[in-house]
Amino acid sequence: MSRASAWAPLCLLLAAVAPLSRQQPPERPVFTCGGILTGESGFIGSEGFPGVYPPNSKCTWKITVPEGKVVVLNFRFIDLESDNLCRYDFVDVYNGHANGQRIGRFCGTFRPGALVSSGNKMMVQMISDANTAGNGFMAMFSAAEPNERGDQYCGGRLERPSGSFKTPNWPDRDYPAGVTCVWHIIAPKNQLIELKFEKFDVERDNYCRYDYMAVFNGGEVNDAQRIGKYCGDSPPAPIVSERNELLIQFLSDLSLTADGFIGHYKFRPKKLPTTTVPPVTTTVPVTATAGVKPTVALCQQKCRRSGTLESNYCSSNFVLAGTVITTVTRGGSLHATISIINIYKEGSLAIQQAGKNMSARVTAVCKQCPLLRRGMNYIIMGQVGEDGRGKLMPNSFIMMFKTKNQKLLNALKNKQC
Template identity: 75%
Template sequence: MTRSVICCFLALLLSTRISAQHQQRRPVFTCGGNLTGESGFIGSEGFPGVYPPNTKCVWKITVPEGKVVVLSFRFIDLESDSLCRYDYVDVYNGQANGQRIGRFCGTFRPGALVSNSNKMLVQMVSDANTAGNGFFAMYSATQPNERGDQYCGGRLDKPAGSFKTPNWPETDYPAGVTCSWHIVAPKNQIIEVKFEKFDVERDNYCRYDYVAIFNGGEINDAKRIGKYCGDSPPAPIFSDGNELVIQFLSDLSLTADGFIGYYKFRPKKYLTTTVSPITTTTQATTGTTTLKYTAALCQQKCKRSGTLESNYCSSNFVITGTVITAVSRGGSMYVTISIINVYKEGSLAIQQAGKNMSAKIVVLCKKCPFIRRGLNYLFMGHTDEEGRGKIAPNNFVMAFKSKNQKNLNTLKNKRC
């Protein structure tokens, strides 16, 4: 979207009549402020011009008592980074020590964000190097938990429960909604999620309607477990820790039946076996990485799910490479990959020596998928906090051949 188009868009949307001449003016967006009333607009400083460097702007939104805030981004263009470390917009429930609803950067426009009270805080941070026109959003007030409306989600902290799309099971879910469920278990437990019924608009890249699941307490692509659509329920999902966020988004076009899912808390020992690769001394005193593999994963049928196209956007990284080392430890396989091509880097830690690039990957279940040293593979997976790749049985891995190159180059040029 060019700057001239943005200017025209804003002039049309936000113009106000002044004096007898009925002249039109575009509002001036400043760095932060206090916003009240039933609805209004919020934008980065100087929008639609390039936002300034080295700033921290805070907007406090307050709607009438008894209502909640709905924030809808109409445009976002900030410096892009897979972890949103440099320039970003944070959105919080409340206005003091509230839970962060999400962090956003790049050009990805999230669905509507809904607070759990009549207050919301928006913060934008930029570093010394800026890139883009910032953001523009609209806020409005709505009644909370109004049956049949488009808003849903909330905090789930009971030992077991369910979550479902609006209107389930009577009619299709509505268009243009975002639901976020924040599941919180006790510190020493993890969360298991299963979908009983699942029908979300199908797309090879899950670009339109989808369910995204994140480790932790916020929407953060670096911690995304997966992104799902279509009519096949995902396999059971287990959190790494005691918090999980489930986000459902539908666009303004086609809808479908929706879904109902169930969660329950599990003790950590239910799924994980801790193995020390070198020494039995604890991680706290030696810095040795504690390796974990999920026993339940390895009991599943060894079959990759979906296609190359359907897994591309839901994977944190996509690379092709040659397996140069493969070491079995416990029930997992630790692999070093000499990289042929990087199609999607995500938060994968890539080492470079001269022209040669390599990465470390853990195949959580050493026989699924079965990896052999010296062969070329396409890997699609997720990463741990250290930037090491993680491959589960349902991640997409296949033998790589030159004929796959064209499809991968096409995928690389598509926006997720």
């Protein structure tokens, strides 16, 4: 949004919140850095709004409406430094006042739909870095009854063992423009959550910048815990949480809309490590009568990759270079998220995109074989499971990635297998 085009709606907004007086012209409201706000309704804005907000600031607004009601926050204007991941200047919105669930992070000129707290308290926090660009934001808060849930309100807390969630208006018509929905699913401590999507149709974009659904491990919007960001008309593959909480966020911008989606969730027990398989005591190889070798026997094998980059390329379902950004040990396996530097062979591997960043999830069946360390760059070759995750066996070809490898990998990419 250009600065010139921003001023027309700004003037109207400021006139709406300025106190009216017959004796003197309206006064421009003064917005300060943070504050404590109570009552049925009110306005908050970035420091100095509509002027350019200051650099290196952290402002916190704590909003409280009467007991028994919820807070509804509507952004009237937003113009912050733009970034696909909102890493520099951004506004965070939380349930409650302290240690609350983050229900949204916003930047650029995207104006989200109504945000609704689960109780009578909400916290808004704006952070800017050393380089600023924009006029900041202004938003109105108001109190509402918890059951006042029209098209603009959606999401909620889901704690039953199974259930469904869907975009507003489903299945009668397209979801509305300018909505924000957050569903927080909570299972008992010893259980995980499985998601499946029956239908899915969200405005298509290569980077899912406009309308999208994002799924996070845990109870808040957190890029480090993001499982995936989805748009288009292909339902995501089934998703299983790493812990007992998932957060699903849906946002639509103010332009094109689509059918939306309906998803189903259910709780399921954590899989326990395999302990019933007896140790292998015979020199006779374990035959494949059951399809695969027992995990315990498999993990007793030597951790040794076989062959070369060239010899493994065609026999692998996927080949990529990437950085290990998260690792979680579950049972005897290691589950890792790989930030992709380059992908040479994709196969059926599920790729998640956030802006220009791509990532994939892989599972090392034996947690230290091959060994993946956080922060390290690897060339990874492997097979793909039915869930779209990469599957790494003890003999899978993994090696440290160096820039000198790129010439050979690019040549292999053009190889006919």
